[in-house]
Amino acid sequence: MAEKKELLTVQSGEAEQPFNWAMGRYVSKFMTELRDNKRIVGVRCPQCKKVYVPPRQVCADCFLPMEEIVPLSGQGSIYCFTVLSFGFVDPDTGKQRPVPYTWAFIKLEGADTCLPHFVDLADPKKLKVGMRVEAVFEEQRRGHLLDIKHFKVIEG
Amino acid sequence: MGKRVAIVGTGQTYMRSARKDVNGQELINEAVTAALADAELTMKDIDAVVIGNMDHFEGINYVDSWSVDGSGGYLKPIFKVCTGGTTGTTVAMCGYYHVASGLFDRVLAIGWEKNSESDTTGAIITAFDPVLDRPTFGGAVGGLALTAQRYMHLYGATEEDAALVAVRDRKHALNNPYAHLRLEITVEDVMKSPMISYPIKYLDMCPRTDGACAVVFASEDVAEKIAPQPAWVLGVVNRHNWTITGDPDLGSLESMAEAAAVLYQKLGIKEPLKEFDVMELYFPSSWAGLMWPEDLGLAKRGEGARLIREGITGMDGELPINPSGGVTSSNPIGATALLRVAECAIQIMGKGGQRQVQGAKTALATGFGGCSWSDVMIFGAKKPS
Numbered sequence: 185m186a187e188k189k190e191l192l193t194v195q196s197g198e199a200e201q202p203f204n205w206a207m208g209r210y211v212s213k214f215m216t217e218l219r220d221n222k223r224i225v226g227v228r229c230p231q232c233k234k235v236y237v238p239p240r241q242v243c244a245d246c247f248l249p250m251e252e253i254v255p256l257s258g259q260g261s262i263y264c265f266t267v268l269s270f271g272f273v274d275p276d277t278g279k280q281r282p283v284p285y286t287w288a289f290i291k292l293e294g295a296d297t298c299l300p301h302f303v304d305l306a307d308p309k310k311l312k313v314g315m316r317v318e319a320v321f322e323e324q325r326r327g328h329l330l331d332i333k334h335f336k337v338i339e340g
Numbered sequence: 341m342g343k344r345v346a347i348v349g350t351g352q353t354y355m356r357s358a359r360k361d362v363n364g365q366e367l368i369n370e371a372v373t374a375a376l377a378d379a380e381l382t383m384k385d386i387d388a389v390v391i392g393n394m395d396h397f398e399g400i401n402y403v404d405s406w407s408v409d410g411s412g413g414y415l416k417p418i419f420k421v422c423t424g425g426t427t428g429t430t431v432a433m434c435g436y437y438h439v440a441s442g443l444f445d446r447v448l449a450i451g452w453e454k455n456s457e458s459d460t461t462g463a464i465i466t467a468f469d470p471v472l473d474r475p476t477f478g479g480a481v482g483g484l485a486l487t488a489q490r491y492m493h494l495y496g497a498t499e500e501d502a503a504l505v506a507v508r509d510r511k512h513a514l515n516n517p518y519a520h521l522r523l524e525i526t527v528e529d530v531m532k533s534p535m536i537s538y539p540i541k542y543l544d545m546c547p548r549t550d551g552a553c554a555v556v557f558a559s560e561d562v563a564e565k566i567a568p569q570p571a572w573v574l575g576v577v578n579r580h581n582w583t584i585t586g587d588p589d590l591g592s593l594e595s596m597a598e599a600a601a602v603l604y605q606k607l608g609i610k611e612p613l614k615e616f617d618v619m620e621l622y623f624p625s626s627w628a629g630l631m632w633p634e635d636l637g638l639a640k641r642g643e644g645a646r647l648i649r650e651g652i653t654g655m656d657g658e659l660p661i662n663p664s665g666g667v668t669s670s671n672p673i674g675a676t677a678l679l680r681v682a683e684c685a686i687q688i689m690g691k692g693g694q695r696q697v698q699g700a701k702t703a704l705a706t707g708f709g710g711c712s713w714s715d716v717m718i719f720g721a722k723k724p725s
Binding site: 191193196203205207211236237238240244263264265266267268269270272273274275276287288289290297298299300301302308313328329330 | 360361399459461462463465466470471472473474475476477478479481482485486487488489490493534535536537538539540581582583584585586587590591
């Protein structure tokens with residue numbers, strides 16, 4: 185094999201492998217609230233009282249089941265942010281996400297964990313940790329995280 | 341108590357952006373052959389194989405069987421492990437556990453990746469929760485940028501501070517013939533490089549690399565017969581914390597702080613900066629090189645930049661960090677953390693060539709995965725009592 189040959193690659197092609205992921209009771213509640221009531225909900229741990237968003241069955245710290253669904257206002261503040269300026273193919277859609285856009289951890293009022301989502305302002309010079317933001321919902325909703333279109337800056 | 345375990349040989353490929361001259365199995369074979377040669381063993385001496393990569397990067401999901409001709413695992417026990425960015429250290433821990441159990445004397449641990457075969461950001465996104473994370477997930481660069489930005493907010497760190505890490509590690513890579521990027525750069529070069537995800541710029545970020553690494557673990561019964569100076573495993577700890585991306589606090593790394601604290605207590609380490617001779621730390625971006633040494637107890641919160649500015653972690657400093665050039669110089673993801681382990685062993689075995697830290701007797705390696713989980717491994721020249 186010392187002789188120099190062409191080096192080839194083969195492309196996987198356009199085939200899709202769709203999945204059907206069950207959301208379970210807790211995430212289904214979160215998604216139906218987004219879809220039907222434009223409302224974000226969390227869940228509170230009966231022991232440590234921490235409020236998780238999105239809701240899930242078990243508090244990781246206490247390893248206890250949580251039952252108390254907590255409605256949140258849809259307003260909060262930016263915990264941290266980044267402005268993505270490189271394009272990449274979103275594996276969910278097969279399309280390149282338009283850049284630049286802001287991806288941030290949103291600390292919703294009444295929640296102890298953050299909800300990562302998009303923010304409508306994409307200038308790192310103007311963005312600040314602690315800025316007040318509010319959820320903006322899509323007109324057509326389907327029970328999906330992107331029923332929240334993005335968070336809008338409402339106050340510096 | 342299990343058997344004492346040491347690394348007795350390491351092998352790695354030259355790290356490159358695309359190795360189109362070999363397929364995955366052939367790439368793996370290069371590292372395995374080099375590790376066996378280093379240990380002066382043959383495949384007949386190996387009792388079991390542990391192998392890992394990010395299987396969603398190449399789209400090959402039965403790597404254990406698929407790689408048999410490359411790994412040498414034909415009719416041997418093979419375990420595949422995949423834990424994201426920490427895959428390489430998890431492979432090493434799994435090799436260690438095999439030998440420590442007393443059931444195997446010589447185990448080959450392999451990490452590899454052909455990053456060139458898929459879109460790295462898209463592939464990484466598929467590692468996250470499909471319902472709650474993926475629709476908004478900004479890839480590894482975005483996730484690392486979020487924690488970097490939080491760190492800036494908490495401690496007033498600057499982009500120039502982070503650039504110091506990029507400059508140090510790239511400079512160290514000039515001493516490592518295997519490194520992918522061997523760049524002599526300045527803080528100004530980093531600052532002028534294109535912003536990819538604020539505050540992370542092009543030269544702050546690790547590359548995508550094709551490469552493989554293999555390490556031979558041996559029990560106390562055979563280690564000293566194989567290697568004149570084995571690199572003894574003094575302790576391993578792995579910690580995971582959260583499920584959903586928005587759960588953990590950012591600007592620090594709880595899982596790494598916890599893993600290090602557990603190991604330091606076990607080994608009686610009180611002043612890690614003084615007690616270690618060298619560290620090989622998994623910094624996927626320069627910003628991690630400011631933050632995570634704080635979690636390892638090397639600096640107070642917010643003072644990570646001082647370690648670089650004062651030369652403490654340079655090759656002539658009190659504690660050289662990443663003599664190999666680290667992850668921002670070479671990043672074959674499934675092998676990246678195993679390279680940290682191999683490079684620690686190389687230092688203790690005195691085989692570092694131009695990148696050797698003279699007289700290195702104790703070393704610490706880390707692995708990092710996703711946005712919040714960590715592996716820490718500690719090695720020493722002296723056989724543990």
